Amino acid sequence: MDIKEIQNLIKFVAKSGASEVKLEMEDVKITIRTGSDKTETTIVQAAPMQQAVPMQQVAAPQNVAPQTEEAPAADDKADANLITIKSPIIGTFYRKPAPEKPNFVEVGSEINVGDTVCVIEAMKLFNEIESELSGKIVKVLVDDSSPVEFDQPLFLVDPS
Known part of the structure; x- marks a missing residue:
């Protein structure tokens, strides 16, 4: 109005x-x-506040819940040597280049510097996210086709 x-x-x-x-x-x-x-x-x-709160509530539980469900003692020791690949932009996370194609990486995949690990769509542009390290994918932290925030963890990588 x-x-x-x-x-x-x-x-x-x-x-x-x-x-x-x-x-x-x-x-x-x-x-x-x-x-x-x-x-x-x-x-x-009250519309601006109502719109901002659900976005945070939707994004946070998807990423926080899976990390806290595992045994805390095992996570502390295992996570000590793991490196996190984080989202460089806000957008929609995709694990594959197209619906009929296979995922870029799976848990257990070996990656090298420059390998594409996912795609993030932002404003109708598909941005390939490349690995800045070599190692083995230990965990995928985000579901396919879900929204991601800037600096949100996407993958855990064991560099050894």
């Missing part, structure tokens, strides 16, 4: 003689109270 629509609504309520009108939509709450010569308008917009 834009300003012109709100102004027209205020004028309409003032002419109608109603003392109070409440209007609630998905992203806007409007209360218009009219008195003798005075019109009071309260506008509450």
Whole structure:
């Protein structure tokens, strides 16, 4: 709802003689109270906060839950020598170059510097993510076709 629509609504309520009108939509709450010569308008917009919170809630549980489900003692020792490949951009993570093609890497795959490990789609562009280290893929931390954030861990690699 834009300003012109709100102004027209205020004028309409003032002419109608109603003392109070409440209007609630998905992203806007409007209360218009009219008195003798005075019109009071309260506008509450909560849409920006509602949109920001679900994005964080969707992204965080997918990545945090799998890491915390394993035995903590085993993770500490095993993770000490593992290196994480992180997302350099925000976008959608894909493990394969096309739906009918095989995954770039699997758990246990040996990778070298410059090998493509995944693709991240950002703004209709498919960006090949290349490994900056050699080693063996120990764990894939993100599901195929899921959104990823900047600097989000994608793979765990054993460099030895």
